[in-house]
Amino acid sequence: MMKQLKTLLIAATLLFSTSQVIAQAKIAHVDTNEIMSKMPAMMEAQKQLDNLQKTYDKEFKTMVDEYQSKLEKYNREAETVTEQLNTERAKEVQDMEKRIQDYRQTAQKELNQKEEDLMKPLMDRAKAAIEKVGKAKGYQYVINSTGLLLADGPDLTTDVKKELGF
Structure with a gap:
């Protein structure tokens, strides 16, 4: 019983001290989705990805059309050609x-890799701007507001967009 009381006392002390630290910390939030979607470089990257996707889709459609055409032809002629030719077909x-x-698998992998190659520098740039603005304004924590249920504190999204030049 004494051991449980001691554990409860330690837990209460930790909870109290943690809540005091959090209460003293300066916290702000940003909407990273808005920042990323408004970056001019993001719009250009999305355009490149869309063009690449269209190229892959066009090639895929050509391959499927050729496949369907041959399949129809082979099915039509199946009874009039030799067994050996049917086997080859x-x-x-x-x-x-x-x-x-x-x-399809290769195109998807290449598209994913291209997206990663284009997005990583943009995300790094946005993160650096968020850190710079957060530190300049004296915040210890800057949280992404897209997952918050309540975002009543300072919103740095506009300041970060200014830092990024848009």
Whole structure:
């Protein structure tokens, strides 16, 4: 019983001291989604990603159209050609299916990599601006407001956008 009381007393002391530290800390928030979406470089990066996606989609559609065309032709002619030719055609269709699947996977990986390559420097730049503005205004913590249920403290979003030049 004494051990439980001691543990409870320690827990209460820690909770009280932690709440005092938090109460003394200066906390602000920013909307990183708004900052990122308004960055001119982000708009350009999104345009590059959209163009790349369109290129992949066009190539994918061409491959699928060719596949469907051959499949229809082979199905129409299946009864009039030799068994050996049907076997060769079946293998060709399977190979085309695999190429289409491989292309889709490769295109998605390349698109994800391109997105990461374009976004990382922008996120780093935004983070540096948030840190600079937060420190300049004397805040120990700057929290992303997109996940907050209550954001009643200072909002640094406008200041960060100014720091980034837009």
